[in-house]
Amino acid sequence: MTDRQDYRFSSDNTAGICPEALAAPIEANSGRSAGYGHDAQTRRAVAQLRELFETDCEVAFVFSGTAANALSLSALCRGYQSIFCHEFAHVETGECAAPEFFSGGSKVIPVPGPGGKMHLAEFERALGRGRGFHFPKPGALSLAQSSDWGTLYHPDEIRALAAVAHGHGVGVHLDGARFANALAVWRERGPYSAAELTWRAGVDVLSLGGTKNGMLTAEAVVFFRKEFATDFELRVMQAGQLNSKMRFAAAQWSALLKDGAWLRHAAHANAMAAQLAAGLGSIPGLRLLTEAETNMVFIELSPAAAAAMHARGWRFFKFIGDHGYRLVCAWDTRPEDLQEFLSDLRRVITV
Amino acid sequence: MTDRQDYRFSSDNTAGICPEALAAPIEANSGRSAGYGHDAQTRRAVAQLRELFETDCEVAFVFSGTAANALSLSALCRGYQSIFCHEFAHVETGECAAPEFFSGGSKVIPVPGPGGKMHLAEFERALGRGRGFHFPKPGALSLAQSSDWGTLYHPDEIRALAAVAHGHGVGVHLDGARFANALAVWRERGPYSAAELTWRAGVDVLSLGGTKNGMLTAEAVVFFRKEFATDFELRVMQAGQLNSKMRFAAAQWSALLKDGAWLRHAAHANAMAAQLAAGLGSIPGLRLLTEAETNMVFIELSPAAAAAMHARGWRFFKFIGDHGYRLVCAWDTRPEDLQEFLSDLRRVITV
Amino acid sequence: MTDRQDYRFSSDNTAGICPEALAAPIEANSGRSAGYGHDAQTRRAVAQLRELFETDCEVAFVFSGTAANALSLSALCRGYQSIFCHEFAHVETGECAAPEFFSGGSKVIPVPGPGGKMHLAEFERALGRGRGFHFPKPGALSLAQSSDWGTLYHPDEIRALAAVAHGHGVGVHLDGARFANALAVWRERGPYSAAELTWRAGVDVLSLGGTKNGMLTAEAVVFFRKEFATDFELRVMQAGQLNSKMRFAAAQWSALLKDGAWLRHAAHANAMAAQLAAGLGSIPGLRLLTEAETNMVFIELSPAAAAAMHARGWRFFKFIGDHGYRLVCAWDTRPEDLQEFLSDLRRVITV
């Protein structure tokens, strides 16, 4: 047993800050400027995001992904309404009931679907749940792109789900904690743009992740339907999420968007995950649980194998069922990290 | 009229990041480590804070001062209870009802007192408000050190207020957004230590400010009475305030505590404010509204003078009554800033 | 000292149920009907209320006045907004922060004014409180008719306050726990109708009291601006305020509205209070604190006199300052009750 605690594959949150994000505050640190986002740097970052999404969206910066999601959802739905998300969505499983808290009691309704993605028929069925005023009224649909299983929604899938949602008066939220990882794939595959993945497919509000891409406390909330942004600054303030020194968050976005570092980091993480998946696929008896479309790989490990890897210091989490583990690559994953992990795993499984 | 927007005296939030805080994340950025504060860097910062306060306190790091206050208060009081604070406290006037929101509906009861400080007899009177179950039951006392008018509570004043609070089963919170500015004074004057200003005087929970001292999204919540810290991590998570990359916040605290930069910056800000006050005092006809004990100066300006300063680009806020303005110094205030401001003001007032 | 606990003047809530309200459930108790207000009896009561108010208002029945107020206000304002009411309004002093709880954290801002009535200039001043997003945005104005000091707003006073409110995008709520008492006066004095006292003067939502008029758990919420009634049934359900056997509440309203018993009871209570005030006025050295316009009288008593009355069994509450007591008449107050009270008081004061 080792004392080593190796978090290289446990989460994209365990990675450090990417060089561009680290340099940005230094550059932004000249003199004084207005607080709370009323500064030139923030205006610049907002302009860059509008350019990225090719629309005059409203943008707010908050501190964490959980806050970005919960505040977005509270703008879409009231306490007596419901939020639909995939049963394995972060909003349901990873945020300690933040959506319920921020919205004043709304009910989060988990919807099943293969591959970590919401199934259209299951969503329609879930919309029909409950009898009249005895049950919360549908308020918001929350999808994740890429999903919490690292899989991707085709723009047409989002469009179909969003159309059903809108048909029921339900607003559409996209949890884009790993939106960059998704976009990096889709602009090759489609190609599809950021706009085509979001508002052109029916997304009303996007939580746009910075943290998992290498930034420090710099999540963005992007409103494509402006009526949902009404009084959002007050909501953010009351939640203790209004950054008094917002220019330093905005500067990171500016730096990463400027020359494409944002997508480059995401593409790198995706590529590392693909290599990892390939390596894992070559280990006899090892089962991959999903297709590694973005930066995460899910494998099945026996209790013995998991314990042995743990004893060698590796830290990674059980995510699916009783034996499904998640491995995450990030902007800083190196080929040698993959080799070390695979070599340890090969040893452990052979034994 | 100029286009210049000069925020040099509008708030300590408009200042940038101090060199130590800027360097800290770079140093902490080697490799991967556990997220959410379960890392060595966070343990180190917590140990340093325990040393500073000479007690085995519980420490959490959150993103903003508003969150630090509101989460602390929600740990002290339930939704059907009340929070007592000075009528000009940030908790009452500057946080968009965050305490009410986080605690699930508690009532914030403003208490008067001269110089921005709560008066003991007024607090006792406020405790007697309401008839039985018709009115929220007293839950928390929130004091600010230094106060929102830049004034200071003597440890004995805190002790007296805390004793009354505890006698009514009321927990004591200290808003220490500018605790460093207060400590920098008291360790000269008393001398009094951080412990003597807090738990030894009866404080149960402290919001310990980093932002106004030059840090980036790194506020600390320090629990001196551990029972209030129960499940605090869950509360912080649900509020979207749990920093997944907490080591970078903790590293800033480590860096600033290590060699005393924290107090050095605060003392500098205080000294600049004293110089500013002296300069203002020498302007005929100008009235200082409070004694400048820490880093803030409050002056009375005629509408004409205020407008003229505004026209010259200076941005600062009205805080007291109809003509009372606040001027704030920070770690980065330079003597030449004072000279420029005073020279403009002299010109404006003479005219 | 007696063991007697005499609540005849302590509150209109200590009165029993009036004969019409007592008979109504018996009459409504034939067979089964739809629950939750979807029954013929409820439709009939709603129709009667629409006739009373001469408009196609939306009506909901809830259990208590506190719920009627808090749910109304939560329909007018969000958690990051503020509610303005008189500093001695029930909403501020008597409901244990229910408005804060139901709305998800809104701030109740007390506004002064003589005679228990909000002063227009003070309201305008209160609307100007706070700096931007640092302070809750004005959301609702709550007036009480009759006021908690038993005084009355002239329709023109309501109109002036409502106009200012609407000019700031603020909805207008009227706490009509004692609306019948007010209407009984105004339809003589003006004469002014129920419509002229409410929506024609700018009221958007009315809490219409039944309890203080002799009913049992049958408060009505009347929406004159229908957009505020959106989803109100869900809100009421989530609050546990949706009466599954609503027909029995509605039947009481029908019975009391049918032949004017509602106003007759209120007028009786008012007349008794006038007699009480006259009797009190004839006691040398006794000071009345307000004009007894409706069913409440406020007097100043020395501690000795108050204690002596208490010793004789009388129970009534301190309401104003240190020595101001409230005496309340109701539908069941009898001339002999007045005589007994006055005779005891005369004895006590003479001594």
Added chain:
Amino acid sequence: MTDRQDYRFSSDNTAGICPEALAAPIEANSGRSAGYGHDAQTRRAVAQLRELFETDCEVAFVFSGTAANALSLSALCRGYQSIFCHEFAHVETGECAAPEFFSGGSKVIPVPGPGGKMHLAEFERALGRGRGFHFPKPGALSLAQSSDWGTLYHPDEIRALAAVAHGHGVGVHLDGARFANALAVWRERGPYSAAELTWRAGVDVLSLGGTKNGMLTAEAVVFFRKEFATDFELRVMQAGQLNSKMRFAAAQWSALLKDGAWLRHAAHANAMAAQLAAGLGSIPGLRLLTEAETNMVFIELSPAAAAAMHARGWRFFKFIGDHGYRLVCAWDTRPEDLQEFLSDLRRVITV
């Protein structure tokens, strides 16, 4: 198609008020007494309930079953905690997210189990859900006796579930909206007493239903573990659930408990349901979905049969899956009601 809307089997809420409950307020209506439950009548009812449960429990009266449940649960668990209940429990399906609202955001976690009853192993499994602070911490277990499918928990089943709950620091709530129906069975079958069905089996708080037993807005909350009752009056007040004229609710409880009417009504409803079930069982091709242990019967109907019954005026609700309907008997169900319903159903099914 008829215009008739026949609610005789749709819910026990569509029944009227039983004679004892109707008479009680008339008897209690003499003179004035203290409001808000501080009266002799309320003390008497509380004493009777303590006698029934053979323990010094704390009792509060609220207006509705939803409020009784949600307020009880908010006393057991905080907003960052979770509530476990059966997936078809009223708390989950019938209260419009009231538990989430009252507790400030808690997550209600549905647990499966046959016959509408929670399965022990499934509960244990549900307790293990979530990873650390990412998921709400277990706070409360809510069982229903009788269950929402009309089935019964044996005291030993409750004991086993409660033991697991307590082992995890989780409080135990019993939704007893139909507790009388359950007790009426168990005191024959065991015999088991009210105490044996509740606190002796590990129940900490009971929502004790009056409404479904023939009362009017008179639900009781019974705390067997007194620490959970701390400040409950404030919580009830803030929720607008504190009955100012509580004596009229208490009087109903007194009247129904005095001579056993409470259990007699419940036993009658149970007997009617047994007869209904027997009658339904004799219709060829008709399937009963559960054993009719108390006052509810669940049957499967084809869409055609359901529509035909609807056309004949019968109103009853779909409860289980796509074709499972609920039929409810109450204190006022008469043998001829059964005959009419069965005769219509026979006609409809034969066709």
